Amino acid sequence: xxxxxxxxxxxxxxxxxxxxxxxxxxxxxxxxxxxxxxxxxxxxxxxxxxxxxxxxxxxxxxxxxxxxxxxxxxxxxxxxxxxxxxxxxxxxxxxxxxxxxxxxxxxxxxxxxxxxxxxxxxxxxxxxxxxxxxxxxxxxxxxxxxxxxxxxxxxxxxxxxxxxxxxxxxxxxxxxxxxxxxxxxxxxxxxxxxxxxxxxxxxxxxxxxxxxxxxxxxxxxxxxxxxxxxxxxxxxxxxxxxxxxxxxxxxxxxxxxxxxxxxxxxxxxxxxxxxxxxxxxxxxxxxxxxxxxxxxxxxxxxxxxxxx
Amino acid sequence: xxxxxxxxxxxxxxxxxxxxxxxxxxxxxxxxxxxxxxxxxxxxxxxxxxxxxxxxxxxxxxxxxxxxxxxxxxxxxxxxxxxxxxxxxxxxxxxxxxxxxxxxxxxxxxxxxxxxxxxxxxxxxxxxxxxxxxxxxxxxxxxxxxxxxxxxxxxxxxxxxxxxxxxxxxxxxxxxxxxxxxxxxxxxxxxxxxxxxxxxxxxxxxxxxxxxxxxxxxxxxxxxxxxxxxxxxxxxxxxxxxxxxxxxxxxxxxxxxxxxxxxxxxxxxxxxxxxxxxxxxxxxxxxxxxxxxxxxxxxxxxxxxxxxxxxxxxxxxxxxxxxxxxxxxxxxxxxxxxxxxxxxxxxxxxxxxxxxxxxxxxxxxxxxxxxxxxxxxxxxxxxxxxxxxxxxxxxxxxxxxxxxxxxxxxxxxxxxxxxxxxxxxxxxxxxxxxxxxxxxxxxxxxxxxxxxxxxxxxxxxxxxxxxxxxxxxxxxxxxxxxxxxxxxxxxxxxxxxxxxxxxxxxxxxxxxxxxxxxxxxxxxxxxxxxxxxxxxxxx
Ligand SMILES: Nc1ncnc2c1ncn2[C@@H]1O[C@H](COP(=O)(O)OP(=O)(O)O)[C@@H](O)[C@H]1O
Ligand SMILES: [Mg+2]
Numbered sequence: 001x002x003x004x005x006x007x008x009x010x011x012x013x014x015x016x017x018x019x020x021x022x023x024x025x026x027x028x029x030x031x032x033x034x035x036x037x038x039x040x041x042x043x044x045x046x047x048x049x050x051x052x053x054x055x056x057x058x059x060x061x062x063x064x065x066x067x068x069x070x071x072x073x074x075x076x077x078x079x080x081x082x083x084x085x086x087x088x089x090x091x092x093x094x095x096x097x098x099x100x101x102x103x104x105x106x107x108x109x110x111x112x113x114x115x116x117x118x119x120x121x122x123x124x125x126x127x128x129x130x131x132x133x134x135x136x137x138x139x140x141x142x143x144x145x146x147x148x149x150x151x152x153x154x155x156x157x158x159x160x161x162x163x164x165x166x167x168x169x170x171x172x173x174x175x176x177x178x179x180x181x182x183x184x185x186x187x188x189x190x191x192x193x194x195x196x197x198x199x200x201x202x203x204x205x206x207x208x209x210x211x212x213x214x215x216x217x218x219x220x221x222x223x224x225x226x227x228x229x230x231x232x233x234x235x236x237x238x239x240x241x242x243x244x245x246x247x248x249x250x251x252x253x254x255x256x257x258x259x260x261x262x263x264x265x266x267x268x269x270x271x272x273x274x275x276x277x278x279x280x281x282x283x284x285x286x287x288x289x290x291x292x293x294x295x296x297x298x299x300x301x302x303x304x305x306x307x308x
Numbered sequence: 309x310x311x312x313x314x315x316x317x318x319x320x321x322x323x324x325x326x327x328x329x330x331x332x333x334x335x336x337x338x339x340x341x342x343x344x345x346x347x348x349x350x351x352x353x354x355x356x357x358x359x360x361x362x363x364x365x366x367x368x369x370x371x372x373x374x375x376x377x378x379x380x381x382x383x384x385x386x387x388x389x390x391x392x393x394x395x396x397x398x399x400x401x402x403x404x405x406x407x408x409x410x411x412x413x414x415x416x417x418x419x420x421x422x423x424x425x426x427x428x429x430x431x432x433x434x435x436x437x438x439x440x441x442x443x444x445x446x447x448x449x450x451x452x453x454x455x456x457x458x459x460x461x462x463x464x465x466x467x468x469x470x471x472x473x474x475x476x477x478x479x480x481x482x483x484x485x486x487x488x489x490x491x492x493x494x495x496x497x498x499x500x501x502x503x504x505x506x507x508x509x510x511x512x513x514x515x516x517x518x519x520x521x522x523x524x525x526x527x528x529x530x531x532x533x534x535x536x537x538x539x540x541x542x543x544x545x546x547x548x549x550x551x552x553x554x555x556x557x558x559x560x561x562x563x564x565x566x567x568x569x570x571x572x573x574x575x576x577x578x579x580x581x582x583x584x585x586x587x588x589x590x591x592x593x594x595x596x597x598x599x600x601x602x603x604x605x606x607x608x609x610x611x612x613x614x615x616x617x618x619x620x621x622x623x624x625x626x627x628x629x630x631x632x633x634x635x636x637x638x639x640x641x642x643x644x645x646x647x648x649x650x651x652x653x654x655x656x657x658x659x660x661x662x663x664x665x666x667x668x669x670x671x672x673x674x675x676x677x678x679x680x681x682x683x684x685x686x687x688x689x690x691x692x693x694x695x696x697x698x699x700x701x702x703x704x705x706x707x708x709x710x711x712x713x714x715x716x717x718x719x720x721x722x723x724x725x726x727x728x729x730x731x732x733x734x735x736x737x738x739x740x741x742x743x744x745x746x747x748x749x750x751x752x753x754x755x756x757x758x759x760x761x762x763x764x765x766x767x768x769x770x771x772x773x774x775x776x777x778x779x780x781x782x783x784x785x786x787x788x789x790x791x792x793x794x795x796x797x798x799x800x801x802x803x804x805x806x807x808x809x810x811x812x813x814x815x816x817x818x819x820x821x822x823x824x825x826x827x828x829x830x831x832x833x834x835x836x837x838x839x840x841x842x843x844x845x846x847x
Pocket of ligand 1: 013042
């Protein structure tokens with residue numbers, strides 16, 4: 001049985017439609033990326049899952065139960081990190097963590113200390129003095145310090161620096177090793193690729209792709225810029241290479257092109273034969289992917305309709 | 309202009325644009341209130357009634373509620389307006405000023421909004437100056453409009469005196485606005501800055517009352533209160549402008565202080581540096597009740613200290629009551645006709661009015677605390693809390709129970725502080741049992757304000773600001789109900805109506821029963837509404 005099972009979920013705010021027939025599932029032991037641009041409906045989906053918002057239509061199951069009616073019982077089995085963390089201004093970070101973990105049952109002091117060290121968080125500061133990144137860390141420590149079956153993380157790395165992102169990635173991998181399930185929402189493709197087994201891509205309130213990462217490789221392209229000494233004229237014609245340009249200066253040839261991620265191995269080995277002196281590979285971004293596959297509109301229908 | 313002030317004009321325009329509705333509401337409601345007051349005094353009160361009113365205004369109750377008592381011998385509508393109205397005009401304008409100043413300086417800084425502004429080409433002191441400029445403009449507009457309106461309503465009124473009264477009141481409000489600016493430098497939190505400024509206003513009120521009770525026209529003590537400066541212009545009696553120089557001087561000193569403090573602190577910080585706190589929560593911080601208590605205890609403590617001191621001080625005023633009453637009855641037979649010659653009745657009448665103020669203060673506290681759940685929701689903390697295995701009803705029970713107990717504790721503290729003050733100066737009639745009866749009568753009334761706020765939270769969270777309406781209504785009815793000549797059923801709408809004569813006539817038992825039923829129903833409704841509605845952060 002799936003821990004999360006959403007079928008045909010509709011959710012409107014007034015006349016603005018935030019979710020439009022969304023499907024999403026998370027199986028036990030799975031780390032599912034929930035990928036979409038800002039305003040696509042990720043947070044709305046999660047709030048429906050948490051029983052904070054009522055769905056307009058569709059079926060939503062959390063641990064097989066109704067997330068609205070069974071909220072208290074179901075929440076014993078999950079931990080949550082909101083997208084925009086606000087804390088109680090007059091509590092310290094350490095107090096907020098203890099309060100939140102105590103609400104969820106027996107807190108593990110050793111685990112808390114360990115996580116505080118890993119995330120380099122000073123727990124003695126009042127929450128009102130924390131930066132966005134530090135507030136995010138408080139919520140992450142409070143979530144990872146409890147032993148839950150399912151971790152729902154809404155854009156948890158926004159505001160974290162790259163070093164802390166690495167710590168976060170490591171924490172999620174540990175959860176996975178222990179057989180826990182994770183729903184990780186994000187608008188950064190590379191982050192999801194790094195951490196997740198499976199991805200659901202949401203756009204304008206509806207799931208446009210869903211599958212394992214290798215299955216989605218055909219969707220993504222990386223940008224390659226390489227300087228070579230050899231003859232690069234054959235590169236543009238290689239399978240999987242798009243929009244290639246060649247520039248010659250001082251005898252060196254700079255070739256730039258997009259390549260399907262599924263073909264990148266073959267293309268790079270061909271380049272290697274041409275005496276590469278410099279090369280950069282830019283990982284694909286969600287924005288480019290959307291531009292290519294769905295035309296320009298990255299905006300959700302709600303954003304289009306709402307007068308703001 | 310120096311670079312620390314660059315961008316004042318731009319920020320001021322921004323404030324005007326953002327606050328145009330708010331400013332319009334303040335202007336219209338204050339002007340309308342002032343004019344209604346004036347019209348009522350002019351049309352409802354004939355000469356004899358005004359003379360009787362003057363007699364009331366010479367009693368301690370009248371002095372505490374009104375003013376120092378200039379012109380009581382020839383009490384016209386305009387004189388009554390200046391003597392009784394000035395204090396309340398100053399109160400309303402000062403609250404407006406304090407909120408305006410804090411909202412556009414410290415709140416912005418706390419939210420990080422002004423970081424964006426400050427990063428652009430804007431000087432360090434520019435937001436503060438723009439705030440004061442817009443405030444001054446608003447104050448002058450309200451003052452001039454009301455003064456002209458007074459002349460329009462009662463054409464015999466002197467415009468110069470009307471302007472003196474209103475501009476004087478506006479200037480005192482500016483003093484408190486400038487004081488709020490100082491408070492914004494001292495503390496890093498908007499709420500604390502508002503609280504400290506309002507506490508200072510409360511202190512000024514008590515000093516003015518204590519000073520004026522000692523002597524007709526005010527004693528030297530009165531002059532330590534800015535509120536007295538406006539009243540001492542003696543508008544409509546024997547106008548003098550120079551007391552306002554004191555106010556102007558105070559504004560200059562306060563602004564210089566604020567500017568000096570501002571250069572000494574970092575952006576976003578207060579002068580009082582935050583201390584590092586606990587790394588681990590105490591064993592007590594477990595569950596929603598403990599958290600609600602931790603959130604509310606600071607405000608409860610400070611409000612308790614402030615109200616306790618204020619009502620204790622008011623209680624000690626009662627020693628002057630006896631002497632004054634016998635003097636008054638001798639010199640002014642109207643008083644004897646109105647109240648009888650029994651000093652006990654005077655004390656009871658005085659306490660009725662003071663209890664009404666106590667009730668309004670506790671109601672205001674109840675509304676502030678009753679709005680906390682909404683702040684938890686829109687701030688996003690409720691979302692995080694409810695993602696834990698914690699039921700909505702349990703969470704709301706915790707929030708409301710702590711708010712309700714706090715309000716009741718304040719009510720008890722205020723009532724018994726007044727009793728203790730009276731006993732200290734040897735006034736033992738009315739006795740402790742009468743105070744207890746007053747407390748018991750007021751308790752459901754205070755809870756009614758909380759229950760109404762909670763019901764708004766459950767059913768119409770966006771409209772929770774409306775919870776202030778009944779507080780304003782109860783205050784206006786309790787304070788000015790007799791002037792406005794309103795039908796009884798309108799007055800009965802005030803939750804404080806049934807207990808308005810608790811010391812003179814005892815408690816209206818049926819009213820208290822009805823009120824208790826209403827409280828229970830509203831509280832129940834709030835849970836029903838909150839359980840079935842969605843939780844929406846950020847709106
Ligand atoms: N409380 C709300 N009221 C009105 N519209 C909302 C509300 N919450 C979200 N929306 C709209 O629903 C859409 C999806 O928002 P959200 O779920 O927050 O997106 P994401 O988390 O993917 O960035 C957006 O267009 C947003 O404006
Ligand atoms: Mg979001």
